[in-house]
Amino acid sequence: MEKVQFEQLGEELYYEKLDNGLDVYILPKKGFSKTFVTFTTKYGSVDRTFVPLGETEPITVPDGIAHFLEHKMFEKEDGDVFQKFSQYGASANAFTSFTRTAYLFSATNHIYESTTTLLDFVQQPYFTEQTVNKEKGIIGQEITMYDDQPDWRAYFGSIENLYKNHPVKIDIAGTIETIDEITAEHLYTCYNTFYHPSNMLLFVIGSVEPEKMMAHIRENQAQKTFAEATPIQRIEVDEPLEVNCVANELRMDIQKPKAYVSFKARETHLQGHEMLKQELAIQLALDLMYGRSSAFYEEMYEKGWIDESYSYDFSLEKGFGFAMVGSDTNHPVELENAIKTVMNESEAALPFDAEKLERVKRRKIGFFLRAMNSIEFIANQFTRYKFNNMNLFDAVPVIEELTMEDVEQAMKSIQGITQQSTFTVKPLKEAK
Numbered sequence: 001m002e003k004v005q006f007e008q009l010g011e012e013l014y015y016e017k018l019d020n021g022l023d024v025y026i027l028p029k030k031g032f033s034k035t036f037v038t039f040t041t042k043y044g045s046v047d048r049t050f051v052p053l054g055e056t057e058p059i060t061v062p063d064g065i066a067h068f069l070e071h072k073m074f075e076k077e078d079g080d081v082f083q084k085f086s087q088y089g090a091s092a093n094a095f096t097s098f099t100r101t102a103y104l105f106s107a108t109n110h111i112y113e114s115t116t117t118l119l120d121f122v123q124q125p126y127f128t129e130q131t132v133n134k135e136k137g138i139i140g141q142e143i144t145m146y147d148d149q150p151d152w153r154a155y156f157g158s159i160e161n162l163y164k165n166h167p168v169k170i171d172i173a174g175t176i177e178t179i180d181e182i183t184a185e186h187l188y189t190c191y192n193t194f195y196h197p198s199n200m201l202l203f204v205i206g207s208v209e210p211e212k213m214m215a216h217i218r219e220n221q222a223q224k225t226f227a228e229a230t231p232i233q234r235i236e237v238d239e240p241l242e243v244n245c246v247a248n249e250l251r252m253d254i255q256k257p258k259a260y261v262s263f264k265a266r267e268t269h270l271q272g273h274e275m276l277k278q279e280l281a282i283q284l285a286l287d288l289m290y291g292r293s294s295a296f297y298e299e300m301y302e303k304g305w306i307d308e309s310y311s312y313d314f315s316l317e318k319g320f321g322f323a324m325v326g327s328d329t330n331h332p333v334e335l336e337n338a339i340k341t342v343m344n345e346s347e348a349a350l351p352f353d354a355e356k357l358e359r360v361k362r363r364k365i366g367f368f369l370r371a372m373n374s375i376e377f378i379a380n381q382f383t384r385y386k387f388n389n390m391n392l393f394d395a396v397p398v399i400e401e402l403t404m405e406d407v408e409q410a411m412k413s414i415q416g417i418t419q420q421s422t423f424t425v426k427p428l429k430e431a432k
Contacts, residue, residue, distance in 0.1 A: 006393040014210040021198025021229045027205040035206030036106045036379040042387050043194035044099040045172040051233035053193045058235045062181040064174015067096040081121045090114040099317050125191045127184040140176045150254050154425045158262040161421035164244040165237045168320045198229035201383050205375045242418040249424040258425040259332035261339040263414040265321030272389040279316045281410035287360045288352040305331045336422045347415045354404045
């Protein structure tokens with residue numbers, strides 16, 4: 001077992017790659033009574049075309065299958081897994097994103113028993129056509145529920161505008177039509193391909209003894225047999241730099257319009273240190289251009305073009321990336337034009353200098369230092385960073401090193417008229 005020290009943050013991280021390929025990380029936190037454990041596979045909604053384990057030809061599975069599989073993992077022949085966790089006083093959950101599926105629990109007692117339950121239920125799939133068909137109705141209701149949420153529709157509508165071919169444009173849950181195509185055989189094919197220990201990561205944080213916990217995990221895994229680890233062949237799509245749709249709108253039963261401008265990233269095949277540097281540089285630039293202390297925000301707020309729903313964000317993963325800025329507003333056209341003006345003018349010169357950059361860097365570092373006191377934040381972010389060959393604890397030193405030149409270079413990734421798109425959700429009836 002290796003031990004890595006991060007002196008600046010006062011953290012000690014323990015790591016071991018088990019014989020079956022599973023990466024295990026343990027971060028003890030003194031003074032915390034709660035422990036958080038996540039068991040994550042590098043498999044999300046975008047992994048729809050791949051070569052199944054043991055085969056040579058690629059297949060395309062129905063949209064929404066990664067999320068469907070996450071749901072089905074909790075149902076076993078002898079009952080529901082949530083009941084087992086509750087017996088130990090643990091709170092369990094799971095989520096599926098574009099790029100990963102995570103199973104997790106938090107608890108203050110019976111940590112080892114709950115860890116065993118987590119490992120065992122994820123590594124013992126049980127699917128039948130009868131239980132699969134039963135789940136279709138449940139997930140269908142969930143899809144319908146999200147279809148009625150204006151913020152969710154605005155988010156995915158914006159992504160659909162940006163991407164022509166990449167599966168990130170497809171809702172993580174799929175559609176009622178696509179999940180109806182899913183069979184137990186589909187689930188086993190995806191499970192056997194993506195749920196091998198060599199494609200997964202176990203992260204433990206909280207009130208734990210690293211040596212004792214690692215021995216417990218090691219013993220659990222040694223009792224199980226897995227197929228030989230083989231590289232997963234994901235089939236990448238050819239995605240143009242230009243957006244799929246310059247502008248689009250949706251009518252829903254809302255009182256106030258929602259307006260969003262999205263910017264498609266050019267650099268989407270970075271990994272490791274370069275990806276971390278790119279992501280943080282663009283986030284800092286957006287803080288300065290669109291943050292709540294920016295001239296843009298003050299002007300928009302004074303004009304009444306934005307309200308408390310205003311937000312901006314930048315997402316970057318291998319193969320795709322985008323920034324999104326928007327708000328509920330009674331002036332959607334004016335707001336969208338103002339957002340684009342700030343970005344377009346930044347192509348000539350960023351609207352800030354090195355002094356302002358240093359100020360926002362200090363604020364960003366403060367955010368990360370405070371976040372290091374949240375075991376939930378660390379647990380949810382650590383694996384996402386690792387799957388991209390980054391380290392969460394490198395964020396602060398990378399921020400410290402960023403220069404104006406770094407930020408200017410990174411911003412080129414999301415600048416460009418052909419990389420912009422607007423999406424508006426409007427009321428069914430226009431106000432008179």
